[in-house]
Amino acid sequence: MGSPHALLLPFPAQGHVLPLMELAHRMVSHGFTITFINTHFIHARLLSAMPTLTYNSTNPSINFISIPDGLQPENDRNHVDLSKALITIMPLHLEELIIKMMHEQPEHCKPTCLIADESMAWAFDIAKKTGLRTSAFWPASAATFTSMRNIPKLIQDGIIHQHDGSAKTPGLIFRLSPGLPTMNVDHLLWNCLFDSESNKVLFNCINTNKESIKNAEFVVCNSFYEAEKPLFDYLNSLKILPIGPLLSGQRFGKPAGLFWSADTTCKAWLDEQDVNSVIYVAFGSLATSDELQFQELALGLELTGRPFLWVVRPDFTGKAIIELPKGFKDRIGDRGMVVQWSPQQEVLAHPAVSCFMSHCGWNSTMEGVSNGVPFLCWPYFGDQHLNQTYICDVWKTGLKMIPDENNMITKEQIRDKVEELLVDGEMKKRALEMKEIAIKGIEKGGSSFENFNTFISAMQV
Numbered sequence: 001m002g003s004p005h006a007l008l009l010p011f012p013a014q015g016h017v018l019p020l021m022e023l024a025h026r027m028v029s030h031g032f033t034i035t036f037i038n039t040h041f042i043h044a045r046l047l048s049a050m051p052t053l054t055y056n057s058t059n060p061s062i063n064f065i066s067i068p069d070g071l072q073p074e075n076d077r078n079h080v081d082l083s084k085a086l087i088t089i090m091p092l093h094l095e096e097l098i099i100k101m102m103h104e105q106p107e108h109c110k111p112t113c114l115i116a117d118e119s120m121a122w123a124f125d126i127a128k129k130t131g132l133r134t135s136a137f138w139p140a141s142a143a144t145f146t147s148m149r150n151i152p153k154l155i156q157d158g159i160i161h162q163h164d165g166s167a168k169t170p171g172l173i174f175r176l177s178p179g180l181p182t183m184n185v186d187h188l189l190w191n192c193l194f195d196s197e198s199n200k201v202l203f204n205c206i207n208t209n210k211e212s213i214k215n216a217e218f219v220v221c222n223s224f225y226e227a228e229k230p231l232f233d234y235l236n237s238l239k240i241l242p243i244g245p246l247l248s249g250q251r252f253g254k255p256a257g258l259f260w261s262a263d264t265t266c267k268a269w270l271d272e273q274d275v276n277s278v279i280y281v282a283f284g285s286l287a288t289s290d291e292l293q294f295q296e297l298a299l300g301l302e303l304t305g306r307p308f309l310w311v312v313r314p315d316f317t318g319k320a321i322i323e324l325p326k327g328f329k330d331r332i333g334d335r336g337m338v339v340q341w342s343p344q345q346e347v348l349a350h351p352a353v354s355c356f357m358s359h360c361g362w363n364s365t366m367e368g369v370s371n372g373v374p375f376l377c378w379p380y381f382g383d384q385h386l387n388q389t390y391i392c393d394v395w396k397t398g399l400k401m402i403p404d405e406n407n408m409i410t411k412e413q414i415r416d417k418v419e420e421l422l423v424d425g426e427m428k429k430r431a432l433e434m435k436e437i438a439i440k441g442i443e444k445g446g447s448s449f450e451n452f453n454t455f456i457s458a459m460q461v
Contacts, residue, residue, distance in 0.1 A: 002107075002108025006035070006112070006113050007111050008023070009116040009120050010120075011117040011120055012039045012077065013286070015139060016117050017038070017042065017257040018256065019363060021036070021257030022247065023246055031460070032459075035065060037097070040069065041071075046064070046258075067090065070088065080198045080202060083202065084201065084205075086122075098114075098130050113134065114132045115135045115136075116136060116137065117136070117137050118213060121212035124136070124212050125212055133458070133461070137219075137222075138240070140362040141223055143180075146180075148210075151206065165188070165200070166199065180231060181230070189206070189386075190202045192385060218241055222363075222366060223366070224244050227434070243451050243455065244366055245367070245370045247366070247367060258341070260340065263342060264343055266309055269309070274307075275352060276351070276354045278307045278352045278353050279354065279355055282342065282364070283311070283316070284359045285313070286380070286381075287380035288317065291319070292408065293408060299328075300412070302336075303411050304418045304419075312338055313341065344364070344367060345367055345371075348367050353373060355376055355422060357375075359379060360378070360385075361383075361387070365387050365391065369434050372431045374427050374428055375398030375399070376401060377391055396427065399427075
């Protein structure tokens, strides 16, 4: 009998690939061989973001392969058409791949289990047919997972419409159960895209997954028990195991699952800054900004008078060329640094960083929490509004950026919120307490440590 061989299948997006890659490394350290299955499109992005030699040889126990996602090369993969293709076309390619591996590989090398992103739960139907052990991977919060699993209750309680999940009463604040955090019906995952048709498609995909996920033996979640205790207690009847935070940036020199090459020169710049002085600004892999808001953000950072490190992706404004305000670079000088992508985990761990202006994606949220950094919250879409609720209302480790009547976050608000956050010693104290709890959880004897061992033991059988 050879070592257990796990197939890992992420949803094809940065926020899903990143934590699943860290799970892959952790499983390798427990004796697993990993086959990491990306779409052709994502596979190409990963290859371009790291040297080929590093990608292929740093960890021989992780094999990277790819299958089609069902779209043409020119198609927009940030559109809901991707979700449709993943459900209708990709399953055929995955089943073909698994059957081929089962028939062609020696007995001791054959796959033994499948760990798939919850958003790809259709894969468990295939795994069941091919005799693989199964576990779902949920890369976001237990709160978001709970809202998805409670769609029938939300319909029954008259909170959402059955046909598309839209709000019956827009703006309604509700609780799924006493003791759970409040939710805004407009901030449910499937109501946070950009048009009603996209929301409807996502809602139907979630409903489709709801049946398939029953074939998963476990759900492992990139969160930790103490961060969402009421939710995990509420989900007690389900086999959901919080094993986070999964911090990929801690494995320096190994494939981390990034879609962009990180600009590491910012680390030397951080070394030159005072302790607890730098505003770190990063909005993840998908958030975009119109030109007016982009200019206002730049001017707001200038107004703070504080050093800042700002991540501006090449596609952040949707223009071919990113244009900063006239004279901005001359006025800022060495006080600010703008990069296209950063080694975020290393940045947040740096003693110079004072706060994190963030879109509140769950990976960024876990990274900020794990480094004791308070937040300035600027959510964009999806689960990010609910994550903001955790940061600001439950953990009380951040402040909300609030758009004005023109849906603009002004330069004056940016300046004022930075000052309000950084003079609040109690908020920084709470952020450091959350860091201590998060790190304790993944150490020997911690809740995430024990849950991970439970998961590993089940998948090794």
